Amino acid sequence: MFGEIFDRELRRGSVFLDPSKLSPDYLPERLPCREEEFGRLVSLFRPMLEGGMPCRVLITGRVGVGKTALSRRFGLEAEGRGKGVRLSHLYLNCRGRTPYSLLLEAVRKFLPGWPERGVGRGELLSLLVEHLRHHGLHLLLILDEVDYLVLRHGPDLLYSLSRTGETASRISLLSISRDRRFLAELDEPTRATFLGHHLELPPYTREQLEEILRARREEAFRRGALPDESLALAAEMASRRGDARMGIELLLRAGMLADARGSRTVLPEHLREARASLYPELRREVLSELSPHELLLLLAAARGLRKAGSLTTGELRRAYEVVCEEHGEKPRHHSVMLEHLRRLEALGILEVEPLSLHPRGQTQRISLEVAPAGELEKEVERLLSERRG
Ligand SMILES: Nc1ncnc2c1ncn2[C@@H]1O[C@H](COP(=O)(O)OP(=O)(O)OP(=O)(O)O)[C@@H](O)[C@H]1O
Ligand SMILES: [Mg+2]
Structure with missing residues (x-):
């Protein structure tokens, strides 16, 4: 019985020539744009x-x-x-x-x-x-x-x-x-x-990501299985963060979805679905490296952003104070909080832009593009409660 299932499944066509070329450990011979x-x-x-x-x-x-x-x-x-x-x-x-x-x-x-x-x-x-x-x-x-x-x-x-x-x-x-x-x-x-x-190393631009993904397509996909249009969409999605890993992971996931649906090509819709399942910034290994106060600040940001498109530094400060109180923690000094914010930005979890038009010039606008705020909030709460034991 299992022999037949193996044969049947493996006889089905695949969009991939060699999916291992999309694995995180694969080190390509060439590094375009570097x-x-x-x-x-x-x-x-x-x-x-x-x-x-x-x-x-x-x-x-x-x-x-x-x-x-x-x-x-x-x-x-x-x-x-x-x-x-x-x-x-x-x-x-x-x-x-x-x-x-x-x-x-x-x-x-x-x-x-x-x-x-x-x-x-x-x-x-x-x-x-x-x-x-x-x-x-x-x-x-x-x-x-x-x-x-x-x-x-x-x-x-x-x-x-x-x-x-x-x-x-x-x-x-x-x-x-x-x-x-x-x-x-x-x-x-x-x-x-x-x-x-x-x-x-600066983040990659959309054009650069397209070039990198095109090179990877040659190695990983059958000819014609990943149309230009889909490749461009993957580059566009990853260009928000300039992150080549995300682009490559999207190609792998979208290709697997195409195979699972019996499609001979990777369609834009497969990429959108792959994107929805992929929040690389929310990977547990990234979040679990955060300090307790970085997590509290992130929780505050997620809560605030569930209701608003973006937050100012002042709004974030107030949300952070509330969260600290809830968790029985003393809020860190404002300058320390700003340092935590910079780290969350460096990790690619939050977007932080200066609001230069603001009279005091020091305010920043904090936003989140990589995942729904609700997902982020749940994940951070789970981690905090795990740590409390
Ligand atoms: N210029 C490039 N050409 C081809 N592939 C690339 C290029 N830059 C990055 N990649 C691929 O993108 C993925 C991410 O790259 P890499 O692991 O080097 O990123 P990183 O800067 O070390 O990220 P992190 O901070 O998460 O460790 C890898 O699969 C890598 O092979
Ligand atoms: Mg690395």
């Missing part, structure tokens, strides 16, 4: 590439602007291109990791099977550096979502990787973060190094 930024990276890392001098570079940019893809590509391409230096690279994502586990992974790249315990952090690092020295290697360490590391565990690992001496001379760092907030946790010299070698 050639210039790739060139900037090459020039920022030039001292490393041409003689093994250590470099430290920071990449920032909003959700889905290609920070991870660009850095991983750069690491892969840089290996073997060093002049007078043997380069090796390692990509590590810091989210949910400890300094120890990151160092352990770096050691295991060169000494596979190195035991989990036994030596302290300092010794692990010495081991790594000794190995690099012995083999005449320079390591390009890519630390993705480095802000999680610094905000959770402090800046010690960054310091020990970049202090002077053998360690610093053998290891270059490419750090990635959505925003620059974590820089406040660093000492002045380290912060200055980051700011002096900083690459900000």
